[in-house]
Amino acid sequence: MSAPLSILQKVSDELLNRPCILCGQPCLGPTDICAPCQIDLPWHQSGCLRCGLSLPNNTTHCGHCLTQKLYFDHCLCAFDYQFPVDKLILSFKNNEKLIYGKVLAHLFADRLKGHPSLPDRLIPVPIHWITRRLRGFNQSDLISTDLGRRLAIPVINRACKRTRQTQQQKSLNLVDRRKNVGNAFEANIRLDHLHIGVVDDVVTSMATTNSLSRALKKAGAEKITILCLARAPLP
Ligand SMILES: [Zn+2]
Numbered sequence: 001m002s003a004p005l006s007i008l009q010k011v012s013d014e015l016l017n018r019p020c021i022l023c024g025q026p027c028l029g030p031t032d033i034c035a036p037c038q039i040d041l042p043w044h045q046s047g048c049l050r051c052g053l054s055l056p057n058n059t060t061h062c063g064h065c066l067t068q069k070l071y072f073d074h075c076l077c078a079f080d081y082q083f084p085v086d087k088l089i090l091s092f093k094n095n096e097k098l099i100y101g102k103v104l105a106h107l108f109a110d111r112l113k114g115h116p117s118l119p120d121r122l123i124p125v126p127i128h129w130i131t132r133r134l135r136g137f138n139q140s141d142l143i144s145t146d147l148g149r150r151l152a153i154p155v156i157n158r159a160c161k162r163t164r165q166t167q168q169q170k171s172l173n174l175v176d177r178r179k180n181v182g183n184a185f186e187a188n189i190r191l192d193h194l195h196i197g198v199v200d201d202v203v204t205s206m207a208t209t210n211s212l213s214r215a216l217k218k219a220g221a222e223k224i225t226i227l228c229l230a231r232a233p234l235p
């Protein structure tokens with residue numbers, strides 16, 4: 001009996017003593033970021049009630065949400081796109097540090113647990129097949145899988161497609177971002193009466209998620225909540 005117990009002890013010691021990916025100290029918890037480092041993360045505080053953009057006190061909506069035609073209903077974000085979350089997300093996407101995406105999704109799922117209005121289904125923001133081929137994966141697929149498993153929400157991976165390759169949004173201003181992704185998506189299935197969670201890694205202008213939301217509403221979705229790891233300020 002002592003051998004299996006010692007193996008269990010070893011496994012549990014190794015799990016508890018995993019080094020924190022930020023400071024290198026033992027984690028002593030279920031995620032790969034230790035408790036003190038978690039406290040120091042740039043957790044997203046309340047912002048615009050529609051798009052989550054950080055706003056001065058006593059302001060409920062940002063100017064863009066008051067003037068633009070929007071197809072999503074809410075945006076829930078885990079973090080502000082600041083150090084060290086920005087570095088973790090870039091390494092996740094560009095250097096295949098998949099564990100970083102997993103850790104951030106785990107923390108986000110913990111934050112979402114108990115939310116009064118979680119979606120019925122999750123749909124990752126699709127990337128064009130050329131980008132996918134170059135990167136090797138779609139980061140939003142991986143985040144959706146982790147969120148879906150932890151929150152017991154089914155993920156629909158092939159609900160929609162990008163109908164054309166768009167320019168990199170980060171090189172464009174706000175107006176051009178909207179033009180760039182306008183009508184860039186098409187739904188493959190009906191989503192009647194469903195509350196859909198659109199999953200993305202980072203949102204900035206919301207042009208991409210709004211364009212996708214438009215296609216999903218056209219396919220019958222009743223309500224759309226954007227779920228993103230990090231909220232960046234407007235360009
Ligand atoms: Zn740490």
Ligand SMILES: [Zn+2]
Pocket residue numbers: 048049050051052053061062063064065
């Ligand atoms: Zn807003």
